[in-house]
Amino acid sequence: MDTLWVPTDTSPIVKQRWISYLQAQGMTPTLLGSTSAEGWDGIEPYRTHPDGLSPLPLAERRRFYWTVRFIHWDSCRYMAEWTAALQEGAKDPNFQTYVNWNSEWDDNNSLLRICVSVSVSVSVFCVYV
Numbered sequence: 001m002d003t004l005w006v007p008t009d010t011s012p013i014v015k016q017r018w019i020s021y022l023q024a025q026g027m028t029p030t031l032l033g034s035t036s037a038e039g040w041d042g043i044e045p046y047r048t049h050p051d052g053l054s055p056l057p058l059a060e061r062r063r064f065y066w067t068v069r070f071i072h073w074d075s076c077r078y079m080a081e082w083t084a085a086l087q088e089g090a091k092d093p094n095f096q097t098y099v100n101w102n103s104e105w106d107d108n109n110s111l112l113r114i115c116v117s118v119s120v121s122v123s124v125f126c127v128y129v
Contacts, residue, residue: 008044014074019043022070023041027062033057045063045067047069049064071084082097083096
């Protein structure tokens with residue numbers, strides 16, 4: 001089963017963006033299934049469904065929903081900041097970048113990696129799942 005990957009366990013910067021994003025959406029640790037003692041520390045991005053079949057409790061469904069939204073939001077935010085930095089470095093406010101989200105699949109139709117190509121088709125990063 002494929003998993004969602006948000007490096008909050010290895011990057012305190014990403015962890016803070018994750019928490020700030022949730023707070024901006026009006027979420028609270030309780031709404032996302034955390035006990036009052038854990039607070040925001042108990043809220044990690046959703047990784048994968050336990051068995052892929054059974055319905056999840058409401059708090060876990062919320063956490064899954066906001067995890068997927070965060071991944072897209074954070075990726076777009078990152079690309080926008082990167083484009084702005086390139087425009088500043090090139091001293092050209094009209095400098096454009098184009099993002100192409102490519103995916104590679106194996107024979108079983110399982111996602112192998114997502115590659116992001118920007119402007120001159122140079123692969124920026126790949127996430128292996």
